Amino acid sequence: MKYLRKLVIGATCLVSMAASAQWQWTDKDGRKVYSDRAPPSDILDKNILKRPAGRVNPLVTNEASLNAASPVAAASSPHGSASAPKLSGVDKELAEKKKKAEEAEVAKRKAEEERVAKSKIENCARAKQAKTNFDSGIRIARTNEKGEREIMDDATRSAEAKRIQFIIDSDCK
Incomplete structure (x- = not known):
């Protein structure tokens, strides 16, 4: 029992x-x-x-x-303890990392814009130099895909002058 x-x-x-x-x-x-x-x-x-x-x-x-x-x-009460840390709802470390990432993104974008601007300036200078050569009226020779030297005819010269003018219009602002 x-x-x-x-x-x-x-x-x-x-x-x-x-x-x-x-x-x-x-x-x-x-x-x-x-x-x-x-x-x-x-x-x-x-x-x-x-x-x-x-x-x-x-x-x-x-x-x-x-x-x-x-x-x-x-x-241990969530309301009554004075020693318990009061959370603001924002993680300061995370906010700091996010801010640094945004600053890095802005710096990266600025560096890319500077690189593009520098490239446009160089393209503009080359295009102006080529335009000066075309406008002078001298014969211009090119090397073809076989490695032979060819003198530009009037049609090719006109097409190249239009291409150079387009580069000047787009990059020299």
Whole structure:
């Protein structure tokens, strides 16, 4: 009989421990849900009523009951502790990294714009020099794909003059 009594007491302890390892929350329809697994991620923290090991969500309980329970609970209260750091909601380290990344992006963009501007200035100077050579009327020779030297005819010379003028118009502003 004593053995049976110990078995019943042990089983009762196991059942109560299993019951304390359950989650309890209110779902989106307002129904209480009990489970041995954590609630889905779409359940807000304020809707979780009970956590495993009998820990109750501190947002659901009131501050007076926590302070009356024990000095340890009062010290860990999110509302009453003066020594607890107050979070502003902004991670300063992350904000600093973001600011540095933005500054680096601006510097990179500025360097690229300077490189393009320098390239346009060089192209403009070359185009003006070529225009001067074409306008002088002297014969101009080119090397073809075979490596032979050819004198430009009037049609090729006219097309090249138009191309040079287009470069001057676009890069010499």
